[in-house]
Every structure is written in C-alpha cells, then in structure tokens.
Amino acid sequence: MSSVKAYAAQSETSGVHPHAIKRRALRPDDVAIEIDYCGVCHTDIHFAENDWGGTMYPVVPGHEIIGRVTAVGENVSGHAVGDRVGVGCIVDSCRTCEPCQHGLEQYCEAGMISTYNGIDRYDASVTYGGYSEAVVVHQDFVLRIPDKLDPATAAPILCAGITTYSPLRHFGVKAGHKVGVIGMGGLGHMGVKFAKALGAEVTIFTRSEAKRAEAKAQGANHVVISTDKAQMKAVRGSFDFLLDTVPVAHDLNPYLGCLKLDGTHILVGLLEPVDPPVMAGALVRKRRVLTGSLIGGIPETQEVLDFCAEHGIECDVEMLDIRNINDAYARMKKGDVKYRFVIDMKSLKAA
Amino acid sequence: MSSVKAYAAQSETSGVHPHAIKRRALRPDDVAIEIDYCGVCHTDIHFAENDWGGTMYPVVPGHEIIGRVTAVGENVSGHAVGDRVGVGCIVDSCRTCEPCQHGLEQYCEAGMISTYNGIDRYDASVTYGGYSEAVVVHQDFVLRIPDKLDPATAAPILCAGITTYSPLRHFGVKAGHKVGVIGMGGLGHMGVKFAKALGAEVTIFTRSEAKRAEAKAQGANHVVISTDKAQMKAVRGSFDFLLDTVPVAHDLNPYLGCLKLDGTHILVGLLEPVDPPVMAGALVRKRRVLTGSLIGGIPETQEVLDFCAEHGIECDVEMLDIRNINDAYARMKKGDVKYRFVIDMKSLKAA
Numbered sequence: 001m002s003s004v005k006a007y008a009a010q011s012e013t014s015g016v017h018p019h020a021i022k023r024r025a026l027r028p029d030d031v032a033i034e035i036d037y038c039g040v041c042h043t044d045i046h047f048a049e050n051d052w053g054g055t056m057y058p059v060v061p062g063h064e065i066i067g068r069v070t071a072v073g074e075n076v077s078g079h080a081v082g083d084r085v086g087v088g089c090i091v092d093s094c095r096t097c098e099p100c101q102h103g104l105e106q107y108c109e110a111g112m113i114s115t116y117n118g119i120d121r122y123d124a125s126v127t128y129g130g131y132s133e134a135v136v137v138h139q140d141f142v143l144r145i146p147d148k149l150d151p152a153t154a155a156p157i158l159c160a161g162i163t164t165y166s167p168l169r170h171f172g173v174k175a176g177h178k179v180g181v182i183g184m185g186g187l188g189h190m191g192v193k194f195a196k197a198l199g200a201e202v203t204i205f206t207r208s209e210a211k212r213a214e215a216k217a218q219g220a221n222h223v224v225i226s227t228d229k230a231q232m233k234a235v236r237g238s239f240d241f242l243l244d245t246v247p248v249a250h251d252l253n254p255y256l257g258c259l260k261l262d263g264t265h266i267l268v269g270l271l272e273p274v275d276p277p278v279m280a281g282a283l284v285r286k287r288r289v290l291t292g293s294l295i296g297g298i299p300e301t302q303e304v305l306d307f308c309a310e311h312g313i314e315c316d317v318e319m320l321d322i323r324n325i326n327d328a329y330a331r332m333k334k335g336d337v338k339y340r341f342v343i344d345m346k347s348l349k350a351a
Numbered sequence: 352m353s354s355v356k357a358y359a360a361q362s363e364t365s366g367v368h369p370h371a372i373k374r375r376a377l378r379p380d381d382v383a384i385e386i387d388y389c390g391v392c393h394t395d396i397h398f399a400e401n402d403w404g405g406t407m408y409p410v411v412p413g414h415e416i417i418g419r420v421t422a423v424g425e426n427v428s429g430h431a432v433g434d435r436v437g438v439g440c441i442v443d444s445c446r447t448c449e450p451c452q453h454g455l456e457q458y459c460e461a462g463m464i465s466t467y468n469g470i471d472r473y474d475a476s477v478t479y480g481g482y483s484e485a486v487v488v489h490q491d492f493v494l495r496i497p498d499k500l501d502p503a504t505a506a507p508i509l510c511a512g513i514t515t516y517s518p519l520r521h522f523g524v525k526a527g528h529k530v531g532v533i534g535m536g537g538l539g540h541m542g543v544k545f546a547k548a549l550g551a552e553v554t555i556f557t558r559s560e561a562k563r564a565e566a567k568a569q570g571a572n573h574v575v576i577s578t579d580k581a582q583m584k585a586v587r588g589s590f591d592f593l594l595d596t597v598p599v600a601h602d603l604n605p606y607l608g609c610l611k612l613d614g615t616h617i618l619v620g621l622l623e624p625v626d627p628p629v630m631a632g633a634l635v636r637k638r639r640v641l642t643g644s645l646i647g648g649i650p651e652t653q654e655v656l657d658f659c660a661e662h663g664i665e666c667d668v669e670m671l672d673i674r675n676i677n678d679a680y681a682r683m684k685k686g687d688v689k690y691r692f693v694i695d696m697k698s699l700k701a702a
Contacts (some may be wrong), residue, residue: 098612099612104612107612107636107637107638109588167638170638237460261449261450261455261458267631267634267635268635270631270635271630271631271632271635271636272630272631272632273627273628273629273630273631274625274628274629274630274631275628276624276628277624277625277626277627277628277629278624278625278628278629278641279622279623279624279625280618280621280622280623280624280625280643281621281622281623281643283618283641283642283643284618284619284621284622284643284644284645285458285622285643285645286458287458287518287521287642287643287644287645288642288643289640289641289642290629290634290640290641290642291634291638291639291640291641292631292632292634292635292636292638292639293635293638294635294636294638
C-alpha cells in the first residue's frame, strides 16, 4: 500500500472521488459542520497506508477538525448555526460504561467510535474524517472553539494537544515539578508548552546536539542530548515526570534512571513492545512508575481548548494545500515538519 | 559457589566459625539484641552463594530478626533491656536525604546500610545478619514487637511482610478493590493476608490446577490458573491491582490485560529485565501502571508489625534447626516450603 496515500487513497483505491463521499443526513442530535482546517496526524498515514491492517477503503483521514456549524438537528442545544466548533478523535461511544460516565470516552469499554475508519453505532456506516468539506457529528462530541483561538493553529490541539495535556493533568503536574519531554515533534512541542503553563521546569531530551537551539526555542528551560552519556548521568534521579512522545521502540532504561523516587514515565507515542526490555530493578529500587495515556475524553478536550485560549497556547503549524498531502506525508516520515501540517480546506474546493 | 551455603559459608569459605563473628562494642545509640528467631529469605541464598557477585565473606545472612534487648547505649530511649524487638533489612541510612526524612530509608539516596553484607557508616566494618546469637543495631532501626505477636511467626513480617504491605498501602488498596496476587510463596501468602485485611477482594494467580485447594486455603476469594487461557480471559480488565511476587522473568502481558482502566501492576519480586517485553499499547490503551516497590522504611515496618498484631496476621512458618540450613536452601530453590523457614536460634547453641 506504500504508493497509496491519504487524499489519493480515496479515489485511486476505490474509484471514489472525495467530493462523492456523502455525509449522513442530519439526525435529531447531529451537528453539520463545514470544515475550515484539519491537522495532519501521523496516525492518518498509518490508516491511509493500512500499516495496522484494519483500513476500510475509501478512507478519509483527519481527526483535528475545525469548522463552522451549518445546520443542527432538532434536539441540539449547545451548538448553533455559525458557531466555531471542533471535532477530535472520537465521534461516539457507548455512553453507559464506567469510563464513559466519567467523561473518559477514549477508554470506552465497548470501544470508542473513531472519527474516521470507525463504525457508526446506529446504521453501521463507516465514519469519514476531516480531509473533507463537511462532517456530521453527534452534538455530545462537538467541541466549542474559544474566540481567542486562531482556528488554524487550534486544530492540532484536538489530538496532539489533548494527548499530551491529559496525562500531565491526570498525573498532577504542577509548579515545582521537573518534567522531561522526550521527542520534539507535534506531540512533544505541545507537551513542552503545557508543562510550562502548568508551572513545571521543563527539559527537552533530544538525540542530536544540532537540535539544541531548536529545543531552546521551544521554550524549554533545559536541553539534554540523550545520546551523550555524561549529560544523561548529570540528570540521573532528577525528574518527577517524563513525557515520552517517541512513536517507535526505544530504550527506556536510560530515561527511567533519570526519574526520582516515585517518578513517572508516561508513554503517549508508543504502542509496540517496550524493546529493549525495561529493568524491573529500575522500577523497584525507586518505586518508579511506567504508564501510558491515550488522547483524552470530551470534557478534557474542551478543557484543553479553554486552557489554550486562557494561556495563549497555540500549535506551531505549517499550512498545507490538500493537493500536496502526499508530499506532506513523505516529509512527516522524515520528521521534516515544524511541527504540524494543517490543511487549509479552501484548497479542497480548488482541487 | 553452589556448594557453599549460608551457615556453612561462614566457616567453609573463610575458616571462621559463626561463634567467632564478633559484634561491635555498644555505641551510645546502640541496642544489643540476643536473637531468638530469624526468618530465611531467598535473598539470603543469593548472598550466601554470591549470585549477585558482591558477597563479602564471611557472610552471616538473615534480615528477619526477632530477639530481646540485652543492653542499651547511654543515648537509647525507646528500648530497654528485656524488650522484645526486631530488626529487618535496614540497620542504617544517611538520615538526611529527602527519602530518609520521609521515613523511606529503603530508598536512601546515599544507599541504605543492609543488615548483612553492608558497610557500617562509622567504622567501615561489614555488617552481619541474624543467623547468629546476637546483633548490635542503632536504636533508630530497632522495631518494637507487639506482645500479641508470636515472636517466631512474626519474624518474616520484617521482610516478606513489609515488602508486600508497603505497596498495598502506598498505592491505596482498600475495601471495594479487586487485588490479584501472583505467586504463592513467602511474599505472596503475606500479600493475600494484607490485601484481605485491607478489605479487598483477593484472587490468587497460580500456574497449576493442583494448587487450587492450597490457594483457597490461603484465604483467597478466588483462584485463577494463569496457564488456562479461558480463565485468564474471564478476568480480563477486572483488577485494580496486581501484586506480582514472582522473582524470575515472566510474561507480564497476560496479567496487564487483567487490569482495569488505571489498574496497577506492582513488581516486588523481580529485579531483572522484564522479558518478554511489555506491550506499550497495554499501558496506553487503559492508562495502566507498571511499577515496583522495595521492602519498606522503618516507620512503615513498625506500622505493619502493629497492623499484624491488631488483625491477628501471622506468617505461615516451618521452624528450622540451623544445622539443617543447607537442606532448607535446597528445598526453597524447589519452592518446597509453606511458606517461610524460621530458624529457632536455640539450635545454634547446640551446633
């Protein structure tokens, strides 16, 4: 599938042009949204290219959606035509399990319904994401976008933002804490902003001395070159939290050694085996914690949008014409983007 | 070193008979203790046989010591001649680092001083443990043994007990929680008693159907045969905590799957690499926690002794004549003890 890419995938694989993807008719609880911007997440590439094996074509990726309400169903109360709204990674869930009842729809026991490549609970249709002119979503999964936010730079808050904000909040990061952020991509650079806004002293871990200036420009208080043993040794036992955004297997042991007693290493990028294996003794001898976190629920996604508006936090984005999506994917695979592509959906009309 | 065993190790390796091991002269803060009982921990075997490479011979193992005070230094206030006292795994620490100031001497940043095979902070002498007639310990590291406790069955509380009690308390196990205990040895059987006393519903995981009756007899509410995939599947996503007492590498992934959202897997037996590797996705997709815990500090060791007295908890022990220590080690290696050997030190006088 390596030659089949997102936008292209819709037409090349199936013969369906994106303009032909029909959105469902408005149900009583639905909000119809005209899309202005959509962020490009690495997950989009995995689905477009069927890396995880479950892609249902035609696929319309995109789960960092910003738009305006164009119509609402008769039961909709919280959103009105013309409102600036957003849709993130989740468009439905069972609503009844314990995680759902606590606003943790991302951990729904029946399985959350993904914004794209999900199966609708009512008519079993496949869900289509944000690389599109429009989307129709149940009102409970539509977010309010504060006026203070620039809608283009706000888009990635809906995935890259909430993914890093949620664990920092859940595990209680606050002033006085030392937080290390591992990786400097879409997730990492948002993690730095949030950890700083929460009052922590922030260190970026990066592999190359050449990235030191860039890391400092991200606003980190300190930079540690992770391939330099002397630098790693100098910070042994000093961190309360490590936010690990690296999406491929890497050795956690040098990082675990950087944690204090009771320190917490949070995985938000990796889903594969932790290889090489972690040393159990590194956990036991300092009661350290290795954990992970998955995006965030709807209430917390609203919270992070409001938090960004309050603290003037925006994602660093590169605007993209959708006709260049395949080039953008190629650049993302090389890590060549600072730090998130956002599709300007006006370009779709021109396509 | 496999033919050199603990008690024997003192004389065979070095030519020093245990009766010839001199205890230090009483310092102003010291308590001299005549030892009545000493539990036998698997760590004793590792040191006697130099499995970890750092053994200084002659070694006198034993860190589950129960005895009576025979003399006190001029500064000693909390202990008096004749008192029933105990000594666990720690006989000193720096006293000034943050963990020490919070009663977490086991995590002392300068390194705790072990009851045996440690280096005394004042005269650099090697510390000797409880397979002995007497021991001299700083008053701050001497525990009070409540009158209600049988001194023989209380001995293993000082290591096996505190090692399992401390993480259950630290991570907040209480009524309503479902706790799984993995492994049914010295640590595991104490973990079951503590988790039950704290109000939790307790499941023992064991590898063999033949051990079901024994597991039930331990007081577990439920038993799961971990090698039976159907039984493991039936408890998927149902535990708040897993207390993992297995001291050798094993696959954690089937156990992680048994944890709920935010569930915690606590390693207390393993120090080596977690091999096969854990799946990061198993942590990320349910925000599960993998952690570890090391024995416990002095205040919490006193707390667990008092807790055992209050709740009528004692270790299941097999009394041992010290002349049979090598046979006991051989049996422990086969898992053939229910569940802790305790040396009756009167047998040393006969040796």
